[in-house]
Amino acid sequence: xxxxxxxxxxxxxxxxxxxxxxxxxxxxxxxxxxxxxxxxxxxxxxxxxxxxxxxxxxxxxxxxxxxxxxxxxxxxxxxxxxxxxxxxxxxxxxxxxxxxxxxxxxxxxxxxxxxxxxxxxxxxxxxxxxxxxxxxxxxxxxxxxxxxxxxxxxxxxxxxxxxxxxxxxxxxxxxxxxxxxxxxxxxxxxxxxxxxxxxxxxxxxxxxxx
Amino acid sequence: xxxxxxxxxxxxxxxxxxxxxxxxxxxxxxxxxxxxxxxxxxxxxxxxxxxxxxxxxxxxxxxxxxxxxxxxxxxxxxxxxxxxxxxxxxxxxxxxxxxxxxxxxxxxxxxxxxxxxxxxxxxxxxxxxxxxxxxxxxxxxxxxxxxxxxxxxxxxxxxxxxxxxxxxxxxxxxxxxxxxxxxxxxxxxxxxxxxxxxxxxxxxxxxxxxxxxxxxxxxxxxxxxxxxxxxxxxxxxxxxxxxxxxxxxxxxxxxxxxxxxxxxxxxxxxxxxxxxxxxxxxxxxxxxxxxxxxxxxxxxxxxxxxxxxxxxxxxxxxxxxxxxxxxxxxxxxxxxxxxxxxxxxxxxxxxxxxxxxxxxxxxxxxxxxxxxxxxxxxxxxxxxxxxxxxxxxxxxxxxxxxxxxxxxxxxxxxxxxxxxxxxxxxxxxxxxxxxxxxxxxxxxxxxxxxxxxxxxxxxxxxxxxxxxxxxxxxxxxxxxxxxxxxxxxxxxxxxxxxxxxxxxxxxxxxxxxxxxxxxxxxxxxxxxxxxxxxxxxxxxxxxxxxxxxxxxxxx
Ligand code: HEM
Ligand SMILES: [Cu+2]
Numbered sequence: 229x230x231x232x233x234x235x236x237x238x239x240x241x242x243x244x245x246x247x248x249x250x251x252x253x254x255x256x257x258x259x260x261x262x263x264x265x266x267x268x269x270x271x272x273x274x275x276x277x278x279x280x281x282x283x284x285x286x287x288x289x290x291x292x293x294x295x296x297x298x299x300x301x302x303x304x305x306x307x308x309x310x311x312x313x314x315x316x317x318x319x320x321x322x323x324x325x326x327x328x329x330x331x332x333x334x335x336x337x338x339x340x341x342x343x344x345x346x347x348x349x350x351x352x353x354x355x356x357x358x359x360x361x362x363x364x365x366x367x368x369x370x371x372x373x374x375x376x377x378x379x380x381x382x383x384x385x386x387x388x389x390x391x392x393x394x395x396x397x398x399x400x401x402x403x404x405x406x407x408x409x410x411x412x413x414x415x416x417x418x419x420x421x422x423x424x425x426x427x428x429x430x431x432x433x434x435x436x437x438x
Numbered sequence: 439x440x441x442x443x444x445x446x447x448x449x450x451x452x453x454x455x456x457x458x459x460x461x462x463x464x465x466x467x468x469x470x471x472x473x474x475x476x477x478x479x480x481x482x483x484x485x486x487x488x489x490x491x492x493x494x495x496x497x498x499x500x501x502x503x504x505x506x507x508x509x510x511x512x513x514x515x516x517x518x519x520x521x522x523x524x525x526x527x528x529x530x531x532x533x534x535x536x537x538x539x540x541x542x543x544x545x546x547x548x549x550x551x552x553x554x555x556x557x558x559x560x561x562x563x564x565x566x567x568x569x570x571x572x573x574x575x576x577x578x579x580x581x582x583x584x585x586x587x588x589x590x591x592x593x594x595x596x597x598x599x600x601x602x603x604x605x606x607x608x609x610x611x612x613x614x615x616x617x618x619x620x621x622x623x624x625x626x627x628x629x630x631x632x633x634x635x636x637x638x639x640x641x642x643x644x645x646x647x648x649x650x651x652x653x654x655x656x657x658x659x660x661x662x663x664x665x666x667x668x669x670x671x672x673x674x675x676x677x678x679x680x681x682x683x684x685x686x687x688x689x690x691x692x693x694x695x696x697x698x699x700x701x702x703x704x705x706x707x708x709x710x711x712x713x714x715x716x717x718x719x720x721x722x723x724x725x726x727x728x729x730x731x732x733x734x735x736x737x738x739x740x741x742x743x744x745x746x747x748x749x750x751x752x753x754x755x756x757x758x759x760x761x762x763x764x765x766x767x768x769x770x771x772x773x774x775x776x777x778x779x780x781x782x783x784x785x786x787x788x789x790x791x792x793x794x795x796x797x798x799x800x801x802x803x804x805x806x807x808x809x810x811x812x813x814x815x816x817x818x819x820x821x822x823x824x825x826x827x828x829x830x831x832x833x834x835x836x837x838x839x840x841x842x843x844x845x846x847x848x849x850x851x852x853x854x855x856x857x858x859x860x861x862x863x864x865x866x867x868x869x870x871x872x873x874x875x876x877x878x879x880x881x882x883x884x885x886x887x888x889x890x891x892x893x894x895x896x897x898x899x900x901x902x903x904x905x906x907x908x909x910x911x912x913x914x915x916x917x918x919x920x921x922x923x924x925x926x927x928x929x930x931x932x933x934x935x936x937x938x939x940x941x942x943x944x945x946x947x948x949x950x951x952x953x954x955x956x957x958x959x960x961x962x963x964x965x966x967x968x969x970x971x972x973x974x975x976x977x978x979x980x981x982x983x984x985x986x987x988x989x990x991x992x993x
Contacts, residue, residue, distance in 0.1 A: 237557040237633060238559075246632055250631055254624040257658060258620050261662040261663055262663075265696055273688075273692075277687065354679045366686055366687020367687050373680070373681055377670070
């Protein structure tokens, strides 16, 4: 396994790397639209039930949500550093940074888990499973349903991202990626930034709006 | 990405187009060499076999439906079976035939060759997309055994979330199907950007490449929305979460918005590839460059763009405001303008050309008729006042079959005949080709023309019985459907026979200038030994074939 592997359909390694990057961007565009459907649903229902949404979202802890925002932004930063260092050929350092980023992902999930536990105790569950003692109006329930769907889907992306970060981190440690071969590192980096960006949209929608 | 690789400096370098090498069909042997192949041409053939099989299956479902409608009362199946059949028919046809057929079979096969490349950018993803596609088909057809679904291909809530049938599996199947589509779309877009041969700039590319490019963009942006919506329906159905359920404040109309945001663009996912095929065929058989290359190329992008703003015309009777309905109606008609640009350009291309009349050309004529007719009825139903009368009647059924099936099926058959020599190195029987093509067309018109009349007279869709007075038109329609079925079967037989007994084709039997014809027929495993160096556009019919060949060859 040499560091320079050119697939036969490409003329140069630059083109091959360019293709890998472009492919990732296309994929990310598609992923964004996956959330797009849910953002559209959010906008639609929030338009119908402005007060009820605020009422529902008051249940969320701004402190926990904001903690998670900070955690994710920091992890995005460490991923960006990893990309920087692998380009300079410092693969071990990059691997370490990827490991740290993965850990931040885990911290995020733990905090999210704490929040979810609260909601479950309060019985603030998605519509059909919802069981506050006195059933609030439909709009409030819908706010919860969307909260669960959107943060849940985001959570799945965090898990997927962590798996990729860890896998690439291990290969980085083994020296598979370095100054001349790092598109894979860049690409998980991009993916992780997407996870971050989506959260940065979710955060105001579910914690900060009044 | 680790592919079968060669060292950058040690390329084998015999010149030429690979005629002295075994073709891709014979290059490797054994089942394994097929099932695990990363060669885009072999993957195309695997898709070919599967998609034709699904077309046959969808066709059988259709014949069951039409046969049931032969008589006003129950003919041979009950209401429940009928509902399951039309759902399966729609799902199979839309997701296992209309959407994948042309891109995955002909796109896969010729796109890299048209670009002068040895393969797609991501051969492994290409192979994976095939298996994901197969998995989706297994889930969808498996759902039939697990109780089927009786919701129709649109899965409208609230019925779909309460129906006792296997809606959840259908939703999952369509989601998986979408993943496969997205993989192919990414592969096509990236290949078009990064694998064009030296000298092949955007305005020299064959128009089929443009069409596939436009299609891929729509797939990339529309498919995730549908996937998400159907997953929500599936969750609602299995766990009663109720995102679209009014009991919990949900709104069923939101589902319709999400569904049609995908499904209107999806109609262009089905028909844009046909536009590409037609553009190739019109030029090749009139030996003329397109009347306006740019008009054809850019109108594909125009359609891709505007197609995203028209979904509301499916919801005129779902409580849109007058204003919204007007806007959606007007935007819908805007798409018709782009389509008309294409039609005029094709027709103008024929002028002054030396036309050779072969089966693909006949399919072009059928396409033109069906598409223009279907398109005009589209403009009619996009007029709110008229749509209120026709909505949910057979008129709509006729409209979308004319345009989707008329468009895509004729495009598919045209492509199957046009690229047959390229794919298999042999010629099909031209007389049988022409004859079966006529049968397909007459069958088609007899099936769907009466449905316009039925719909206008008020026959609703999705019922398995009807009042006596609609019978004679239904009999015509059912007769047409059987003729169409027979025509398709014979067309298939003609091609299968030609596989073994057809005359040898030679590399460029149609005298085309498009780049896939500069390789051997069938091409060798790697398409080209040396990446071509392109010094002309794909339609330089002013050059002789030898000169044209020289200007597209590795130097
Ligand atoms: C590319 C070609 C087209 C295709 C493949 C296509 C396909 C379809 C399909 C599948 C449906 C029925 C959906 C269902 O309810 O099951 C439909 C309905 C409709 N189409 Fe088209 N269409 C095309 C072009 C157009 C154009 C150009 C217009 C307008 C200018 C148009 C206007 C409509 C309208 C208004 C309906 C809804 C009718 C109703 O449900 O009452 N279509 N079309
Ligand atoms: Cu539409």
